[in-house]
Amino acid sequence: MTQLALVIDLNVCVGCHACVTSCKEWNTSGSAGPLYDENPYGADPTGTFFNRVQTYEIGEFPNSETLHFPKSCLHCEDPPCVPVCPTGASYKRKQDGIVLVDYDKCIGCKYCTWACPYGAREIDEKQQVMKKCTLCVDRIYDMTMPEADRKPSCVKACPTSARLFGDIHDPESVVSKAIREDGGYALMPEWGTHPANHYLPRRKTHIKIHQDELERADNPLKVDRQLPKPGKGESSMEDVSAW
């Protein structure tokens, strides 16, 4: 069984929103119709997005750090939004685990958003149907594209490679290895939704330097004893030589 997912490395995300704009660009241009924006150039713009980058401050100044946190549908392995849907518009694909909305069946009752603890779904105010991240399902299987491009738009856009994409059920995939080796975790594990998307934590690189690495134990000066230091008034080598 396949479960496609994103793994987002918070250690390298710089909060540039490139994934947000590339996601919007790809998904507003597809055959499913635009992601509606209201007053995009007006005083009070608002619109439908699949992906948002948020920023958090952890700790208190001066001991604080900034965390940029991209958030989109987590494609839960046990998605609470799916069984509550009265029309069957929300469903989880058996073949790859992507949670999708059938825009032709959705009645816009918004019950699924009540059932999603992550706030991953946004209604399209124009089409009046629920929308959410599709993992670029119209892209990742598009055989007319070069294989390197068959990845979600956000993954392709990330300038720091903070977004990994793959099958988390395949132990050898890049995402499984990242989760396993770099401490990948799920959001709000308390609800048992088993999100497929994982996050890699901020990791600080500490170098441990021992004293004997700063001062060589085999320093000839140590081995042969320190040479006698000339007195303050006496001439030294610096006075007579250019080196």
Next chain:
Amino acid sequence: MYLPGKQTMKPAFSVIFLTTLIGAGQGLFLALFTHQSYALFGLLPMQSDAFYGYGGLLVLLLLAGGLVASFFHLGRPERAWRSATQWRTSWLSREVIALPAFMGMALLYAGLHLTGIRPEVVTLPSGLLIDLSIVIGVIATLLAFVLFICTGMIYACLRFLREWHTPLTVINYTLMGGASGFTLAALYAATSAPTEAGFFAGWALIITLLAFVGRFASLARNARLKPKSTIQTAIGVKHPRIAQRSMGFMGGSFNTREFFHGKSPAFLRTIKPAFLLLAFVLPMALLALGLYTPALLTFAFIVQYIGLLAERWFFFAQANHPQNLYYQTIG
């Protein structure tokens, strides 16, 4: 309007009217059929077919009103028929089936009484004659309870909306619907069968008291709830001091519109005692007085219905959605 901070779900008036109107309709039907059952066993004088028949039509009117209100909640009402398909998993889908089923039975019940077509179905050994209106009444009664369970479970089944995730939600929907229905029955009887108004008002008083106890219990429970999700579990960082600096956009989104009611804490503090007073305390007093002064029963129902609208608003506004953890700071 979006106000960041500790705010909770924005109540939808379509759903407020849906749940209060059908609740009163179900309650009214239960009241009418309770009376008919009492009368069948000779405990009360059997009323005319017109009394039960027009009462049944009133039930239908309330249910239809609720159904119309529910359509205003949908973005694509023309596809509403699809919502009956997922009854295996969705309580909302089950409600969508139970409501018209109950309406059909209520229509049949009213129709049988108004046309006077009441074919005998069976005569019990005791000599009790069971006609079709009784059989339909029993089925409709069961459906009324099924509908209460469906409506309550729509909210009670959402495990992380912890204010709702309790059996009290289903119990209270049933009791509050029953209370308003019996109060309306008392008012209806006061105008069309004055001798029976006391029976309905007495039961309305008891059910309103039970509903008061149930609602008070859920308020007490909710006041003690500690959130399971925190900003720490939301972003997966273990640090006691985390503050959002940006939610990622400044113009608002569906998430800030649907899950923040934008009312002041003072408003919330006011509406809680207000609905307790209007939905339970005042109606109980008016029902008690109405036993002697039937004219007050009109006020009892109107006050209680307004109180239940406020109660339902508060019910939604009290639900603390974990997604709000992600939407705390515009930036």
